[in-house]
Amino acid sequence: MPPVSRPFQRAGPWAFALLLASAWVTPAFAQTDPLPSWNDGPAKQAIVAFVRATTDKASPTFVPPEARIATFDQDGTLWVEHPLYSQIMYCLERVPTVVKAKPELAKVEPFKTVLSGNREALSKLSLKDLETIAAATLTGMAVDAFHAEVKTWLETAKDPRWKRPYTELTYLPMQELLRYLRASGYKTYIVTGGGQEFVRVYAERVYGIPPEQVVGTAGGTKYGYDKEGRPFLTKEPKLLLNDNDAGKPEGIQLMIGRRPYAAFGNSTGDRQMLEYTKAGDGARLSMIVLHDDAKREYSYGPAQGLPPTKVGAFPQLLHDEAKKQGWIVISMKNDWKRIFDFE
Amino acid sequence: MPPVSRPFQRAGPWAFALLLASAWVTPAFAQTDPLPSWNDGPAKQAIVAFVRATTDKASPTFVPPEARIATFDQDGTLWVEHPLYSQIMYCLERVPTVVKAKPELAKVEPFKTVLSGNREALSKLSLKDLETIAAATLTGMAVDAFHAEVKTWLETAKDPRWKRPYTELTYLPMQELLRYLRASGYKTYIVTGGGQEFVRVYAERVYGIPPEQVVGTAGGTKYGYDKEGRPFLTKEPKLLLNDNDAGKPEGIQLMIGRRPYAAFGNSTGDRQMLEYTKAGDGARLSMIVLHDDAKREYSYGPAQGLPPTKVGAFPQLLHDEAKKQGWIVISMKNDWKRIFDFE
Numbered sequence: 001m002p003p004v005s006r007p008f009q010r011a012g013p014w015a016f017a018l019l020l021a022s023a024w025v026t027p028a029f030a031q032t033d034p035l036p037s038w039n040d041g042p043a044k045q046a047i048v049a050f051v052r053a054t055t056d057k058a059s060p061t062f063v064p065p066e067a068r069i070a071t072f073d074q075d076g077t078l079w080v081e082h083p084l085y086s087q088i089m090y091c092l093e094r095v096p097t098v099v100k101a102k103p104e105l106a107k108v109e110p111f112k113t114v115l116s117g118n119r120e121a122l123s124k125l126s127l128k129d130l131e132t133i134a135a136a137t138l139t140g141m142a143v144d145a146f147h148a149e150v151k152t153w154l155e156t157a158k159d160p161r162w163k164r165p166y167t168e169l170t171y172l173p174m175q176e177l178l179r180y181l182r183a184s185g186y187k188t189y190i191v192t193g194g195g196q197e198f199v200r201v202y203a204e205r206v207y208g209i210p211p212e213q214v215v216g217t218a219g220g221t222k223y224g225y226d227k228e229g230r231p232f233l234t235k236e237p238k239l240l241l242n243d244n245d246a247g248k249p250e251g252i253q254l255m256i257g258r259r260p261y262a263a264f265g266n267s268t269g270d271r272q273m274l275e276y277t278k279a280g281d282g283a284r285l286s287m288i289v290l291h292d293d294a295k296r297e298y299s300y301g302p303a304q305g306l307p308p309t310k311v312g313a314f315p316q317l318l319h320d321e322a323k324k325q326g327w328i329v330i331s332m333k334n335d336w337k338r339i340f341d342f343e
Numbered sequence: 344m345p346p347v348s349r350p351f352q353r354a355g356p357w358a359f360a361l362l363l364a365s366a367w368v369t370p371a372f373a374q375t376d377p378l379p380s381w382n383d384g385p386a387k388q389a390i391v392a393f394v395r396a397t398t399d400k401a402s403p404t405f406v407p408p409e410a411r412i413a414t415f416d417q418d419g420t421l422w423v424e425h426p427l428y429s430q431i432m433y434c435l436e437r438v439p440t441v442v443k444a445k446p447e448l449a450k451v452e453p454f455k456t457v458l459s460g461n462r463e464a465l466s467k468l469s470l471k472d473l474e475t476i477a478a479a480t481l482t483g484m485a486v487d488a489f490h491a492e493v494k495t496w497l498e499t500a501k502d503p504r505w506k507r508p509y510t511e512l513t514y515l516p517m518q519e520l521l522r523y524l525r526a527s528g529y530k531t532y533i534v535t536g537g538g539q540e541f542v543r544v545y546a547e548r549v550y551g552i553p554p555e556q557v558v559g560t561a562g563g564t565k566y567g568y569d570k571e572g573r574p575f576l577t578k579e580p581k582l583l584l585n586d587n588d589a590g591k592p593e594g595i596q597l598m599i600g601r602r603p604y605a606a607f608g609n610s611t612g613d614r615q616m617l618e619y620t621k622a623g624d625g626a627r628l629s630m631i632v633l634h635d636d637a638k639r640e641y642s643y644g645p646a647q648g649l650p651p652t653k654v655g656a657f658p659q660l661l662h663d664e665a666k667k668q669g670w671i672v673i674s675m676k677n678d679w680k681r682i683f684d685f686e
Contacts, residue, residue: 221596249566253576257554
């Protein structure tokens with residue numbers, strides 16, 4: 001028997017009877033819409049139908065609570081990814097500190113370009129340049145020190161368009177979806193191409209997702225001792241898991257060990273996770289967030305008749321796959337009443 | 344308000360009042376001993392004191408439920424590891440099937456020796472030989488096929504001494520401890536040098552630990568498609584995590600992302616996990632199971648005045664560390680009333 005709060009006890013046993021009677025007539029859950037920021041279109045209907053199909057014991061596709069796994073890409077699926085992934089902003093903004101500790105880097109590319117602040121030169125940095133910057137800013141320090149640095153940065157850094165902390169740029173409808181799935185017995189995971197340790201710093205506060213449920217691109221750590229002989233872990237520049245494309249189902253196997261029943265993504269890096277999820281037996285839900293709302297957020301990708309984008313690429317191919325495999329497209333423009341909590 | 348079962352409703356509101364009154368006087372939990380197979384010695388007292396110190400809101404070392412992580416080594420800590428780890432038995436017993444599929448291996452070492460069944464030759468296999476056998480029997484197949492093979496083996500294979508399935512050779516006191524910690528809000532993890540996918544096959548049924556809470560020595564998987572175009576994962580002979588020694592805290596960081604509050608081990612491979620756990624702030628519990636009961640289980644290690652063992656090595660060093668760092672030794676002989684559930 002769970003503890004009962006004192007006010008009811010003081011009110012005497014009759015209060016219980018009343019409370020119970022009213023609860024049976026109109027269950028609290030049925031009274032409230034778990035997805036108030038969603039318009040009543042095919043996306044919302046698909047979510048509600050999926051939850052019913054997998055949580056109603058009378059359903060032929062009922063899933064026992066312990067197997068209820070839902071995975072979410074982060075960038076572009078749970079929060080804004082344009083004009084650049086937040087973690088890339090972090091890496092670029094950390095460069096001056098890194099150069100301060102190692103002044104010889106100031107004259108070396110790509111650090112020289114980053115320090116110049118020249119936007120045009122910055123936009124031309126290659127993937128290899130970005131990897132060099134990532135290795136210099138994300139590895140070589142104690143895990144705890146890294147967490148502290150990211151936390152400090154998140155408290156002050158602001159998105160250039162909304163002038164708000166990045167952690168406020170999460171999509172309200174997706175936050176509702178996370179809560180709805182959890183209330184329905186699902187364990188919600190982030191499965192991101194972003195850095196696992198980076199996302200862990202804020203995932204619990206921002207999404208209600210604990211560190212152990214964040215799967216991301218992961219580097220190794222090295223166990224060692226400080227001067228006082230206390231053990232600690234150092235972030236190593238050794239890639240264990242590139243959590244993009246085929247790396248997503250591979251990362252899911254490594255970290256979760258079972259196939260999700262629902263998966264949510266928005267770009268080519270999510271394709272394999274979506275098809276792997278949908279290929280499971282019983283009721284499975286694969287959804288893609290389409291960025292088609294230039295006014296309230298962004299609009300990008302060939303599906304909008306716009307030029308291809310490096311960040312959050314969503315080519316025609318993915319549209320065709322979605323149709324073919326029964327993935328459901330979430331139109332930000334049509335399916336979402338509100339996009340941000342601060343609106 | 345959580346649902347209330349119908350019998351109480353029929354009995355009318357007074358039943359509630361009575362129930363609540365009695366619950367307040369004697370909480371159900373206090374009436375039953377959560378660790379009935381443990382003698383009332385220092386080990387049991389340390390466990391109960393630790394749980395109180397971390398779950399009582401009035402305690403200065405209270406730990407919020409989401410941070411309550413406890414990690415358990417498996418072989419020698421949760422179940423029998425002598426004379427050989429169960430997974431090694433699996434690998435050896437799989438060799439004939441592997442050779443059937445690849446007859447050319449019959450003439451190649453170490454497969455030739457395994458097929459000969461010569462016990463003396465078998466006992467002389469090197470670590471490299473065992474690795475070759477492990478690679479041949481644990482990789483190269485679909486993850487699902489591997490799970491099915493392990494499941495089938497577990498249903499028929501028997502321990503040579505007790506003539507029982509390996510999965511019955513778990514220690515009852517440790518099973519009680521797992522349940523007690525979970526009832527106290529702890530998430531229980533296995534952190535084993537054994538194969539992550541191997542242990543996941545039975546961990547939920549045997550220990551109540553779901554696949555996502557099994558951290559083990561882990562290889563990579565490769566995403567691909569079968570003839571019908573359905574995606575599946577293949578186990579690769581690529582080592583991602585050697586979950587022994589320093590690999591245990593490193594694996595904990597990778598898979599869990601926070602330091603445990605309690606850790607349980609029994610041999611040198613657990614040393615770093617135990618010291619890493621104990622080095623955290625607040626109340627932390629590190630315990631080692633000592634195999635000192637030759638009659639009911641096994642007795643091994645120099646601490647017993649016995650020759651060193653390859654399986655579950657527990658050298659004098661670990662004894663000294665335990666004393667120095669405040670780890671608590673669990674004597675199977677003195678601390679456990681019963682060892683197995685079937686006794």
